[in-house]
Amino acid sequence: MRDRSDIEPPRPAATSTDADIMALMELFFFAYRDFISxxxxxxxxxxxxxxxxxxxxxxxxxxxxxxxxxxxxxxxxxxxxxxxxxxxxxxxxxxxxxxxxxxxxxxxxxxxxxxxxxxxxxxxxxxxxxxxxxTMGEEARAAFAQVLMEIINEDDRPAVRALIGAAGETDTPDAADTVR
Amino acid sequence: MRDRSDIEPPRPAATSTDADIMALMELFFFAYRDFISxxxxxxxxxxxxxxxxxxxxxxxxxxxxxxxxxxxxxxxxxxxxxxxxxxxxxxxxxxxxxxxxxxxxxxxxxxxxxxxxxxxxxxxxxxxxxxxxxTMGEEARAAFAQVLMEIINEDDRPAVRALIGAAGETDTPDAADTVR
DNA sequence: CATAATATGTCAGCCATATTGACATATTTT
DNA sequence: AAAATATGTCAATATGGCTGACATATTATG
Missing domain, CATH: 1.10.10.10 (Winged helix-like DNA-binding domain superfamily/Winged helix DNA-binding domain)
Structure with a gap:
């Protein structure tokens, strides 16, 4: 019976300062900037x-x-x-x-x-x-994904999870009844 | 004398599929979308x-x-x-x-x-x-920051590190010689 | 069945933000 | 003295948003 404490060692670390968080926000900005270019x-x-x-x-x-x-x-x-x-x-x-x-x-x-x-x-x-x-381990990838999910509006997370989980599950178009 | 192997247990994990990575890209998109709104x-x-x-x-x-x-x-x-x-x-x-x-x-x-x-x-x-x-430990925060930095164009990382590291280190304006 | 609600499309006008190109000024470098 | 640099500005244009109004087809509801 694995409970949460097995998966997420709490070790909460001193709550980050605003400046620490702003640095992270800037990294986020730069990463997105380069990603979409x-x-x-x-x-x-x-x-x-x-x-x-x-x-x-x-x-x-x-x-x-x-x-x-x-x-x-x-x-x-x-x-x-x-x-x-x-x-x-x-x-x-x-x-x-x-x-x-x-x-x-x-x-x-x-x-x-x-x-x-x-x-x-x-x-x-x-x-x-x-x-x-x-350059990193699987834990880093999981942590990255988890932080991104937590950044998303709480109300939207179920829809995002559904969308991402169901990627490619829908069908292909029948050439027959294509509209227009 | 701690070396990198102390900090980053390699455990490389099977290389992700394109679909896995695209799911991550979509999380990135949604997180940024909500963040800037x-x-x-x-x-x-x-x-x-x-x-x-x-x-x-x-x-x-x-x-x-x-x-x-x-x-x-x-x-x-x-x-x-x-x-x-x-x-x-x-x-x-x-x-x-x-x-x-x-x-x-x-x-x-x-x-x-x-x-x-x-x-x-x-x-x-x-x-x-x-x-x-x-909701997460300090490791998650570090991993998140590290992945973001690696997503940034390699050539731009030094400038980003310099900018973020030096946040708020510059001076305040002398009211005296304000331009215009 | 008649009506209302829904899913989509489209026209028109406007706004925010970006672009390129040309040129001007002040200052520093060579 | 001339060239390069840092900044500013004008004009024209493009992209990608917006609101409002209205139309059509289809489905749901009383």
């Missing part, structure tokens, strides 16, 4: 921006994602998403399918072209993370 | 945006920061910074002083009003991090 050059070549990348990423990782779910993830309005999504669809990176249970829904998928772009954009970011984690 | 409401009240916050943060944490250093941190052009900085100066949140060694330089400082804003904006973000870290 990787795919910029590739995106610029095809006339896309970071907004397109975010959509390609989440649709690629979560095929069959509903428009409303994507809006909740990105925290933008449907009008903002609309433009980006239309460009991605018009240029053949993303396709839509009617929901089976609810035909109002538009389930989003990447085309083959979209999957190729997704992989190409993700490669340098994956490499960056892999390099970063390679 | 904290001060939005406060900023909107005074007609400022996130760009103003970034300037207030880095000037507040690193008084005497040069314009060129701030440009390098934010990775934006001087024209972009110009507008934001002018607004912050015009409304009395930031002041400038001539560099002593090099009088071309403009060293940036927060006014009292700026410091009050800085503290107010930082409070929810500090609280968020403190809560996140409180």
């Amino acid at each position: 990787d795919p910029d050059a590739m995106l610029a070549e095809i006339g896309f921006g970071r907004a397109h990348h975010r959509v390609v990423h989440f649709v690629g990782r979560h095929p069959g994602l509903k428009v409303s779910e994507l809006l909740a993830i990105l925290r933008i309005t449907k009008q903002s998403l609309g433009r980006v999504l239309r460009e991605l669809i018009d240029e053949g990176y993303v396709c839509q399918r009617e929901g089976r249970a609810d035909r109002r829904q538009r389930l989003l998928y990447l085309t083959d072209k979209g999957q190729a772009l997704h992989a190409k954009l993700a490669a340098p970011q994956i490499a960056r993370f892999r390099r970063a984690l390679a | 904290d001060p939005d409401a406060m900023l909107a009240e005074i007609g400022f945006g996130r760009a103003h916050h970034r300037v207030v943060h880095f000037v507040g944490r690193h008084p005497g920061l040069k314009v060129s250093e701030l440009l390098a941190i934010l990775r934006i052009t001087k024209q972009s910074l110009g507008r934001v900085l002018r607004e912050l100066i015009d409304e009395g949140y930031v002041c400038q002083r001539e560099g002593r060694a090099d009088r071309r330089q403009r060293l940036l400082y927060l006014t009292d009003k700026g410091q009050a804003l800085h503290a107010k904006l930082a409070a929810p973000q500090i609280a968020r991090f403190r809560r996140a870290l409180a």
Whole structure:
């Protein structure tokens, strides 16, 4: 009967000062800054921006994602998403399918072209993370993930856990009933 | 004579799959999304945006920061910074002083009003991090910081270490020779 | 069944923040 | 004296957000 104390040796350490925490916040800023800059050059070549990348990423990782779910993830309005999504669809990176249970829904998928772009954009970011984690043990990776999860709004954590846990569990589009 | 092996038990763990790493990347995205949204409401009240916050943060944490250093941190052009900085100066949140060694330089400082804003904006973000870290031990905090540092571009790490290590080490402005 | 609610899309206008390019000033370096 | 540097500014443009209004298709409800 393993209880929490087996997994998490409390050793709480003197509560951090504000300055300590601000240093961590700055590391967070710099890491994110460099992380998202990787795919910029590739995106610029095809006339896309970071907004397109975010959509390609989440649709690629979560095929069959509903428009409303994507809006909740990105925290933008449907009008903002609309433009980006239309460009991605018009240029053949993303396709839509009617929901089976609810035909109002538009389930989003990447085309083959979209999957190729997704992989190409993700490669340098994956490499960056892999390099970063390679220098450390598995405990560090787990701690990193755990701190990130705790930083996320408490109310949103269940949805994030569900999304991440279910990555790639949805189906692939039937070419038959693709919308538009 | 403690060497690295005392501090970092290697235990490399099977190299993560791309999917594992992508899950981590998504956690990173969600954590950053929530982290930066904290001060939005406060900023909107005074007609400022996130760009103003970034300037207030880095000037507040690193008084005497040069314009060129701030440009390098934010990775934006001087024209972009110009507008934001002018607004912050015009409304009395930031002041400038001539560099002593090099009088071309403009060293940036927060006014009292700026410091009050800085503290107010930082409070929810500090609280968020403190809560996140409180559930874990000191090892987790160290691992989190280490992974973030490894995610940062290798070439930029020395500058980041210098900046973070030297937080608040610079001086305060002499009211005497404030520029403009 | 009629009506309400929901999921999505779209038009129009606006705002914040970024870009490039050109040029100006003050100061320091060569 | 000339070149390089640090900063500032003007103008035009692009990206990616926003609000508000309205339309369509579909599902849920009284």
